[in-house]
Amino acid sequence: MVKTVDAVGQSIGLCSDQNRVSNLQACLNAIGNAALDTSQFWFGTDYNQRCPQGPFTQGFGCFLPQGFQIPESMSSLVFTPGTFDPVTLDRYLHVTFTSPEGQYYACGNDFEFEETISFTLDPLSSAKHLCWDAREMPEMTWQSSPGELFSLLVYDVPYGFIHGVYVNIPGNDFTRSEVVDPYHGPKNPNRFGNPYVFLLYTQQQRITVDPKFSERIPGQPFNVSEFAEIHSLSGPVAMNWLLAEGDAYAVEQQKSWGVVNNCPMIVSDEKVEIKRTVREDGKVSNAFLFANVSANPLGDGYIRAALARDEPHAELTIARLSFIPVDDSGKLYTLIMVDPDTASSTVGTGARPLLHWLMINVPYDDVNKGNNVMRYIGPAPPDQVPHFYYFLLYEQTAPLTEEAHRPYAGQSCSEALLYSKPFCPLNRCLFDVNGFTIDNSLKLVGASWFVSRRDEYVRYARVQLGFPEDEECRDVAGYNDPCMAVAGSSRHHPSILACITSAGAVVFLLLLKDVYL
Known part of the structure; x- marks a missing residue:
């Protein structure tokens, strides 16, 4: 059984299924404006209120990479300043996650999920999703014309890490794409919704990825605008994003890497x-x-x-x-x-x-x-x-x-x-x-x-202090004399203190x- 989780406001938003059919341009305009809006995300205008003492005094939840100029927008962090033009958005990128049942170990405990859930992203929604639920590669579709080639990037907006690079995608057939860096889900260790953006570009022709990007060390910051320029990509022609909320799954990953223990x-x-x-x-x-x-x-x-x-x-x-x-x-x-x-x-x-x-x-x-x-x-x-x-x-x-x-x-x-x-x-x-x-x-x-x-120890100890044995042991199945005692102890132990310190x-x-x- 698959449980579908609806995004907040998805049924009535500008980018709902119904409204995209009647007025796709309104949806695309709203997406572009949201990407430019400095009040849209946690690193925007409300950052100073949430982290009044700055990025280095209030823990990982306030940490900002070097060079941030608060307030920031998604576009100012993803693209070279002044290069993002919302007019390039000409189609909608459908992104649907399916999180199968499973379990993991984190923070000293086993976490088990007994049902499969599915959710579809709406970039205009404030809905947050757990990192565990976004761990698998999502299904993505978009409109395309015969012969078109695409590149798709998945990017951690504030921290600059790439979470997936796919090139030479014919139409929207992901099965025939070239995988430069396979998708790996979000690992946000905090409760605020951290944006991970999906960026779709058109290619002029088939490309060979520059070694600067194909041979890069995992975990190094990734320059989206430079990648697009070097490979002559146009766009982005579509974008969508996930607001990933920290959970024990992500916290354990960060902990295992020695980054932070949340x-x-x-x-x-x-x-x-x-x-x-x-x-x-x-x-x-x-x-x-x-x-x-x-x-x-x-x-x-x-x-x-x-x-x-x-x-x-x-x-x-x-x-x-x-x-x-x-x-x-x-x-x-x-x-x-x-x-x-x-x-x-x-x-x-x-x-x-x-x-x-x-x-x-x-x-x-x-x-x-x-x-x-x-x-x-x-x-x-x-x-x-x-x-x-x-x-x-x-x-x-x-x-x-x-x-x-x-x-x-x-x-x-x-x-x-x-x-x-x-x-x-x-x-x-x-x-x-x-x-x-x-x-x-x-x-x-x-x-x-x-x-x-x-338990039996408490009953034993209370009997040693003089409490009536029949009252202390009456809840014990099959009780008889002497009272059930802790293993290795005698009902006639000389003192409660000796019993307490025996193990x-x-x-x-x-x-x-x-x-x-």
Whole structure:
């Protein structure tokens, strides 16, 4: 089954099927005007508003190649200035993509697509399409006369990379074209729609591509106007473009090339629950702390409580969304782990969660060099409700004292909490994350989370603390005495602390991504 995706406004636009039949010239004029319009694309008149601090201070999403003069238009970036004349557009270029079902691995997860989708480009539409959906060579047709030869180029407008070169195309029969550079889809790692333009030229005769272009190193900028001039091409006689939106597929490609790691952008789309526990203004970063084993916000995020009972060994790696190296060696961070889903409102709430871990004065290169002021306690949901455990990373403006967090916690812990009082001191329950972070001028720069549920380990641990075994185990199929325990443990283990520390620690890799809120 093929699902057809309609472009926004395609049914009523000047270049809709119906309107092209009645007034093709109006469509072509509108395409030419859009190519000249400096307000049409992200590198145009709204660039300074979106990137007020310029191209090198706000990450890859604001990066511009050298020589840009904002605002730019499509024509000013694709062609030698002053050489594009919309009058040369004399036919319409139909471009239809079909994205078959498939899967890929990106940002630590498998992404699977179970249906084939199809969409047709409309250059006057604002519709954006995922890079994954444009990965295959599209079907392209146009009007032609007997004996006509064409060249077709696919070009990344702002960054100057070629994505396909075909010459000596007889009519619109692509099967008989000469492939100089085969089509490769967009790899935009950002959420804004980046334009990839399809340019059709007429040839005076069959051509042999100059070695300057046929033997060029992949990835080098491509000069469209020079290519057309050297090979005596006329036009462009038709043009259309794709607005490609970044997705995990493109992000993983850029990451594998060592260009930029924008996995935080993908994770930011998933961050809904996290807003319960951070600043009251609801601002969250396009960043995350990525756990290579457990804390996986792009997957189902679930780990068993038994596997996360020990304090994790954390490694912090700095990565910025920029090509410009930045020295972060003097920065300090605060790492907070909280549970807002506690069973008792005297232990934690969405606004004031239970504090599971607090480290302050963490240097940029090693979490374990920070001050571990509230040691890690693992998940132990006493109820059947899934609990979200959030890791929040904040940038500090100055060193913090080890007592700085104390005014922001409740006075005591409830008996409903799993841990006995020696292991659940004051300053964990009802922790005021908002107050603590705002009053200490902490800036959220990273987050991750996992989900945990009640399991055999939690039942075992609660029985060791004296909770009635029949109540703790009544939900266990085929329950009998003794209660189901974690593998290798005894129901008569002398202490919960010994049980908690009996296994190897879960290892977390924390990846900090700098953002601008």
